[in-house]
Amino acid sequence: MSILFSPITIGGVSLKNRIVMSPMGMNACKAEDGKVTNWHKIHYPSRAVGQVGLIMVEATAVSLDGRTDPDDLGIWEDAHISGLKELVTMVHEQGAKIGIQLCHGGRKSKVPGKILAPSAIPYNENSIVPEAMTEEQIREVIVSFKESARRAKQAGFDVLEIHAAHGYLINQFLSPLSNKRDDKYGGNLEKRYQFLKEVIHEIKNVWDSALFVRISATDYHPDGCSINDYMIYGKMMKEQGVHLIDCSSGWVVPPNFPESPGPGYQVPFASQIKNEVQVPTAAVGIIKTGLQAEEILAHGHSDLIFIGQELLRDPYWPKRAAQELHVSIDAPPSYEYIWNK
Template sequence: MKRALFSPYEVKGVTLKNRIVMSPMCMYSCDTEDGMVRPFHHTHYESRAVGQVGLITVEATAVTAQGRISTRDLGIWNDKHILGLQEIVTRVQSHGAKAAIQLAHAGRKAVVDGPILAPSAIPFDDESKIPEEMSIDDIHATVEAFRLGVLRAKKAGFDIIEIHAAHGYLINEFLSPLTNKRTDDYGGSRENRYRFLKEILSAVTSEWDGPLFVRISADEYTDGGNTMEDFIQFAKWMKVQGVDLVDCSTGAVVPAKISVYPGYQVRHAESIRKGASIPTAAVGMITSGVQAEEILRNERADLIYLARELLRNPYWPRDAAKELGISIESPVQYERGWQQ
């Protein structure tokens, strides 16, 4: 019996061999503040490709030094970063997986020396640094930084680019009325709050005609924040701009209490998929092959993003296949033990 989880997925000429995606997860493993790829990154990403994950997404990679979540984050703000990222791509692709990269700017959640930027001068919490409200020049410079980041990602050979517009980082801060209190063209109405992302997507697609994903936080868990109606409209606008898939996470926009349970974010992916008629990815406490198969078979999402489960088990696809009663191709080097 053919299983949805192990069926291929094609987007703009790029074919994933299955629907299993390694979610972008910050590893905080740069040895210095230069944002360069280290040996750990090679091992970390290649091992999941060996494990037969269909798409490996490199962690949030900063388009400016100022926009790092931490000083140990990967960077793509300089051409010197290309070679190391290219090595990750080569290693991942050599095992039949595709490689994606998530381009990011941390905004007010950056923990770095010097000033940090946000749409409004509101700190994340009482212990966080107060950010500077971005000027129009700051906004334009950041949009340009995303464009240049895309050019570098393209040179590194990535198959897919994902824009990080979730988890309370800069783009998310512009989208949310909880964090965006501007009174100019970038604040106020839903359309104005979307303007920053709109300009970034325009800059990205001016340089990139390959598959383009966007991660959002589709629930802010706080009164006065964006509603599902807002997220569906954002997704419709993104679709018009050439976005191929919305990666649906939730939370972290403002401090909030979140009730977590298996598959707790899947309903958001399902609502946006149906409401905006756009492919989505589900993520969040998806731990078994049966659970992932149910999501796909019932057309609640198109891809399954795994985070902590792949930290625990780089060979999760093998275990999921066994659970679903099918065999999948094994790495040649591991054939003696893979099918047992």
């Protein structure tokens, strides 16, 4: 039996397989109101038809001024709930579970007006200088994460993921490259974790299903966070009841990745955190084939496989993976006559 196509339960949520559609920015809300569009209703359910076990909806803005782009999907007001609820229903009808990723862009927000960050340090030489957040502003953003989680629960999502990676606001607090504060939210590793700690705490007051956190497991910078720092952060998350750590990397400062990152280049981060922190993890990044995904799981490197670009190229990637692994999987009823030939 293939591990990739075996069921798993994480945080009380049972998935039919280990394949997850990775959250990716779609920038499809052209009205700039953050509401679900017909495009979303085609995009996500089609991957559920393709037999993905868990659909993770894109980075979704918890506040109007925290959008990473003006056309981001939003969850900052109750008016968003009905569209998200319809999307959840459509995915559930196709036999998949669905999650949503909550995000605040911080200094990487590309919206008119002021932008907020832990410290008044721009992302790069072409970025505007953000406003260093007051403790009152910090509290307001924490509440926006909590209220967004409440809306996600009302919409019926199965999984919630906190976006603490890729240089967005929470990642900015975690990294010494972007956090130069000398109050309770900065100065050492434990204080840099304080913002995420409070976000998790408040979310757990209103959310009782599976909770994931996406991290950038290294900053790829000698003065930034390394995997060793994230081992400590991982232990803190585990103690707070986070059910899975989704292991990505980079982007808190302008990218300085390996020149040509190879397939599965982030898998070692997921493996180290899984096996040393003893918490479930997800592997993501240049995972292209079913054989590759199966090998990652078989060696105990992660518990879930997040697939991004390959699912944009092929909504039926799970079928292709099953063929590679010589595994028979259920077909959507209307496709049975051709999938089983």
